[in-house]
Amino acid sequence: GSTLQAAAAESGRYFGTALAASRLSDSTYSTIANREFNMITAENEMKMDATEPSQNQFNYSQGDTILNWATSRGKQVRGHALAWHSQQPGWMQNMEGTSLRNAMLNHVTQVATHYKGKIYAWDVVNEAFEDGSSGARRNSNLQRTGNDWIEAAFRAARAADPAAKLCYNDYNTDNWSHAKTQAVYNMVRDFKSRGVPIDCVGFQAHFNSGNPVPSNYHTTLGNFAALGVDVQITELDIEGSGTSQAEQYRGIVQACLSVARCTGITVWGVRDTDSWRASGTPLLFDGNGNKKLAYNYVLDAL
Numbered sequence: 001g002s003t004l005q006a007a008a009a010e011s012g013r014y015f016g017t018a019l020a021a022s023r024l025s026d027s028t029y030s031t032i033a034n035r036e037f038n039m040i041t042a043e044n045e046m047k048m049d050a051t052e053p054s055q056n057q058f059n060y061s062q063g064d065t066i067l068n069w070a071t072s073r074g075k076q077v078r079g080h081a082l083a084w085h086s087q088q089p090g091w092m093q094n095m096e097g098t099s100l101r102n103a104m105l106n107h108v109t110q111v112a113t114h115y116k117g118k119i120y121a122w123d124v125v126n127e128a129f130e131d132g133s134s135g136a137r138r139n140s141n142l143q144r145t146g147n148d149w150i151e152a153a154f155r156a157a158r159a160a161d162p163a164a165k166l167c168y169n170d171y172n173t174d175n176w177s178h179a180k181t182q183a184v185y186n187m188v189r190d191f192k193s194r195g196v197p198i199d200c201v202g203f204q205a206h207f208n209s210g211n212p213v214p215s216n217y218h219t220t221l222g223n224f225a226a227l228g229v230d231v232q233i234t235e236l237d238i239e240g241s242g243t244s245q246a247e248q249y250r251g252i253v254q255a256c257l258s259v260a261r262c263t264g265i266t267v268w269g270v271r272d273t274d275s276w277r278a279s280g281t282p283l284l285f286d287g288n289g290n291k292k293l294a295y296n297y298v299l300d301a302l
């Protein structure tokens with residue numbers, strides 16, 4: 001294939017990007033996005049603060065803009081994200097206990113119902129585990145509602161949209177030997193054994209020199225897939241430039257292609273200048289929309 005989406009489709013996979021609604025009027029941006037990608041994630045527009053700015057008053061305008069842009073062009077959408085400790089609306093940030101649990105479940109139900117039948121996969125819960133060596137859950141207001149908050153969110157999402165794949169999504173879960181990776185693996189294994197509805201695990205894959213692409217990535221993806229879930233690279237970006245960056249991108253693609261249930265790869269933005277990273281050049285297109293060496297390595301590896 002001559003584009004990322006066409007090349008990925010040769011092995012039955014997708015290639016996606018995150019899009020910002022505010023940038024869709026930039027024709028360089030939207031032309032690249034339309035040409036190269038067939039899976040779209042809203043970079044911010046479907047998050048809790050965007051979709052429920054006041055309690056029980058939902059606003060889908062920006063999320064719908066992304067969804068309609070994608071579906072009218074024949075693309076699929078990953079929903080991101082139903083429950084997360086970050087980017088909560090102000091009214092939720094200081095809530096605790098039963099009222100927060102109920103507000104979270106209502107949010108999951110309402111948003112998943114609004115988008116019912118239109119979402120390929122939802123990141124139902126995002127970033128619920130601690131960094132470092134503890135393997136513990138992250139201490140958040142949602143976690144303090146009870147350790148079962150994650151499975152409660154998954155059950156609510158399944159009830160609202162039975163057709164959507166339901167994913168757990170996190171970062172620093174790429175290296176198989178890290179405690180956080182093991183902790184998420186144990187949760188997914190437990191969910192599968194008890195019949196909690198989970199279909200996929202998302203690996204954000206934000207890499208930099210302090211957090212390089214691990215050489216055992218195929219092991220991590222393969223071990224999760226062996227639990228009976230799909231795995232997806234959901235927010236890929238790699239700081240750096242030139243051959244080093246391109247080789248790391250190639251390593252990610254090769255790791256995904258080596259695992260039958262790795263169903264697709266999404267990069268977290270189009271051009272370097274669109275990246276959430278404050279500095280650096282972590283994406284596949286430069287600020288002028290030109291293909292970088294990393295793009296060529298990815299296309300060749302697909």
Ligand code: XIL
Binds near residue numbers: 126235276
């Ligand atoms: C980031 C967006 O890219 C930024 O625009 C926003 O200011 C903060 O969030 N993990 C996630 C994503 O799951 O939602 C985050 O996106 C990046 C880290």
